[in-house]
Amino acid sequence: MEVPILKQRNYLIASVQAVLTDQDLVNLRDRLVAQVGRFRSVGVILDVTGLDVMDSFSVRTLRDMAHMIRLRGADTVIVGIQPEVAFSMVQLGLSLEGVPTALDLEEGLAYLDARPKRSVARKLNEQ
Amino acid sequence: MSNKADPSRDETEAARPVEGKKTIPIRTVADIVTARQGGRELALQSGFSETESTLIATIISELARNIVLYAQSGEIILEKTGPNDNHRGVIIISRDHGPGIPDVQRALVGGYSTSGGLGLGLCGVRRMVDEFYIDTGTEKGTTVTAKKWLQ
Amino acid sequence: MSDNKSKGRDRTNVPVEAGGALHDESHAEVLRELVAHLRQNRTQLREVWASRIMSARFLTAMTNEEIMAEASSVYDNYLGALETGSIEALEAYARDLSERIIPRGVETHEVVGIVLLLRDVLARSLFSKYGQNQQVLTRVLDAYEPAANRIATTVAVGFVQERERIIRQQQEAIRELSTPVLAVRERLLILPIIGILDPQRARQLTEQLLRGIRINRARVVVMDLTGVPAVDAAVANHLVQTVEAARLVGADVIVTGLAPELAQTLVTIGVDLGKMATVGDLQGGIEEAEKLLGYKVVLVPREERAE
Numbered sequence: 054m055e056v057p058i059l060k061q062r063n064y065l066i067a068s069v070q071a072v073l074t075d076q077d078l079v080n081l082r083d084r085l086v087a088q089v090g091r092f093r094s095v096g097v098i099l100d101v102t103g104l105d106v107m108d109s110f111s112v113r114t115l116r117d118m119a120h121m122i123r124l125r126g127a128d129t130v131i132v133g134i135q136p137e138v139a140f141s142m143v144q145l146g147l148s149l150e151g152v153p154t155a156l157d158l159e160e161g162l163a164y165l166d167a168r169p170k171r172s173v174a175r176k177l178n179e180q
Numbered sequence: 181m182s183n184k185a186d187p188s189r190d191e192t193e194a195a196r197p198v199e200g201k202k203t204i205p206i207r208t209v210a211d212i213v214t215a216r217q218g219g220r221e222l223a224l225q226s227g228f229s230e231t232e233s234t235l236i237a238t239i240i241s242e243l244a245r246n247i248v249l250y251a252q253s254g255e256i257i258l259e260k261t262g263p264n265d266n267h268r269g270v271i272i273i274s275r276d277h278g279p280g281i282p283d284v285q286r287a288l289v290g291g292y293s294t295s296g297g298l299g300l301g302l303c304g305v306r307r308m309v310d311e312f313y314i315d316t317g318t319e320k321g322t323t324v325t326a327k328k329w330l331q
Numbered sequence: 332m333s334d335n336k337s338k339g340r341d342r343t344n345v346p347v348e349a350g351g352a353l354h355d356e357s358h359a360e361v362l363r364e365l366v367a368h369l370r371q372n373r374t375q376l377r378e379v380w381a382s383r384i385m386s387a388r389f390l391t392a393m394t395n396e397e398i399m400a401e402a403s404s405v406y407d408n409y410l411g412a413l414e415t416g417s418i419e420a421l422e423a424y425a426r427d428l429s430e431r432i433i434p435r436g437v438e439t440h441e442v443v444g445i446v447l448l449l450r451d452v453l454a455r456s457l458f459s460k461y462g463q464n465q466q467v468l469t470r471v472l473d474a475y476e477p478a479a480n481r482i483a484t485t486v487a488v489g490f491v492q493e494r495e496r497i498i499r500q501q502q503e504a505i506r507e508l509s510t511p512v513l514a515v516r517e518r519l520l521i522l523p524i525i526g527i528l529d530p531q532r533a534r535q536l537t538e539q540l541l542r543g544i545r546i547n548r549a550r551v552v553v554m555d556l557t558g559v560p561a562v563d564a565a566v567a568n569h570l571v572q573t574v575e576a577a578r579l580v581g582a583d584v585i586v587t588g589l590a591p592e593l594a595q596t597l598v599t600i601g602v603d604l605g606k607m608a609t610v611g612d613l614q615g616g617i618e619e620a621e622k623l624l625g626y627k628v629v630l631v632p633r634e635e636r637a638e
Contacts, residue, residue, distance in 0.1 A: 072213055105237065135580075137230050156548060263488060
């Protein structure tokens with residue numbers, strides 16, 4: 054089940070509509086990371102509204118993904134975590150620490166737009 | 181007839197689930213999804229809220245993944261408690277014939293990091309259920325029993 | 332259908348098939364015949380049953396007309412279950428019936444009572460029809476008894492479960508009333524927590540807050556603990572989880588009114604207060620929230636601002 058990745062301005066948007074297996078999630082991660090490089094995107098929005106469950110594997114994979122995307126100079130924001138899923142995550146001690154979250158696609162875009170713009174020079178310095 | 185299990189009889193046995201009990205074979209990552217969706221269904225049918233049912237599904241996901249990662253194959257058994265049980269709720273059994281968990285105590289206390297390692301998630305699972313049993317060894321594999329009651 | 336299948340099978344062990352069948356094939360035929368007889372005498376047997384219900388003083392909350400009406404549908408469903416052997420349809424009917432009569436004040440012993448009365452009325456009818464021949468009567472009862480008892484249990488259990496579900500719903504509603512989530516302005520929610528928090532109330536609070544965040548599209552929540560005297564480690568932990576869960580859904584939480592004792596409890600359970608946004612009082616929290624919201628709105632570059 055391949056999740057479509059859309060390009061909007063210099064952001065990438067991926068919306069998970071249905072339930073994903075471990076393999077699907079890993080594939081998505083790799084594709085997003087690759088496309089950030091290819092399109093030189095500065096932001097990625099991952100909409101996980103369709104995920105029925107976020108367990109230790111998904112959390113780990115998403116954290117890795119955000120980290121890998123950051124290494125390519127882009128920010129990730131995860132949107133659409135459902136209340137029941139969020140509740141289960143915190144009960145089981147799973148944290149998406151360090152990964153920004155927002156309510157939905159609209160809020161995710163607002164978040165990315167509101168970040169201070171980086172100059173190319175600063176970017177190089179950070180690396 | 182001989183004592184050997186009659187294959188046709190076995191099929192009818194397997195095809196005739198006892199009411200409220202589901203057995204899901206776990207071999208691939210896709211089976212993890214099947215198991216947790218079945219678990220959520222059963223939880224909702226048993227009267228758990230959406231939130232609690234998601235929690236139960238997440239627990240099943242963790243247990244099923246442990247089977248795939250460390251034992252290659254096993255099964256998840258989902259059961260509704262019956263009219264003779266003391267509590268109403270669901271019983272989740274995760275069973276495999278893998279190598280067993282070497283240091284159970286450490287796994288339960290959360291000694292293994294959450295970013296990888298054996299016994300992943302067991303500590304969290306144990307905290308979230310009302311009864312938790314684990315039986316493991318190199319010869320017998322691992323069986324985890326988790327029970328959650330309706331409040 | 333050959334009779335070979337039932338040979339050697341233990342007749343007292345009634346197997347339950349997928350879908351919850353009540354009988355095996357050897358009984359099916361007998362039951363069909365019984366049902367035909369009970370259907371034929373429907374009107375008369377139903378009246379006998381209804382009058383026994385009234386003299387037992389069951390369903391006093393309902394009028395005689397209502398009792399007759401419900402009696403008809405219970406009777407038909409009862410026969411349906413006997414005939415098809417399917418529990419599912421009966422379970423669904425039991426839930427539906429319970430949903431209707433529980434608000435009328437009907438109690439468990441009444442429901443169990445009327446179903447058992449029906450079982451007895453029908454059994455007596457079978458006695459009078461088949462009583463002459465002992466062997467036939469035994470065959471008839473062998474088929475009828477397990478099925479009838481299963482029906483009685485299903486209806487009773489269905490009723491009890493429905494009652495419990497309604498009670499849980501009512502409890503939820505009461506708890507919701509006691510923990511309001513206030514939407515103050517756009518994107519900002521205030522959650523004043525007052526009184527003792529038990530684990531159940533804490534859980535309720537979290538669910539309500541998360542729902543509120545989605546419905547109000549909140550970006551910031553001010554959670555005020557001024558009214559919370561003390562909490563134990565378990566509930567303190569739950570408050571921390573609430574803050575984390577809110578963030579996952581997409582809102583930042585500012586905690587206000589944190590008493591020193593409470594702060595100490597949090598530190599004791601390992602919370603890094605440096606990571607939690609806390610402000611002294613509610614007013615200060617709201618101001619902080621508005622600042623946060625201000626920053627989150629798209630920044631207007633200096634040149635474009637009207638000077």
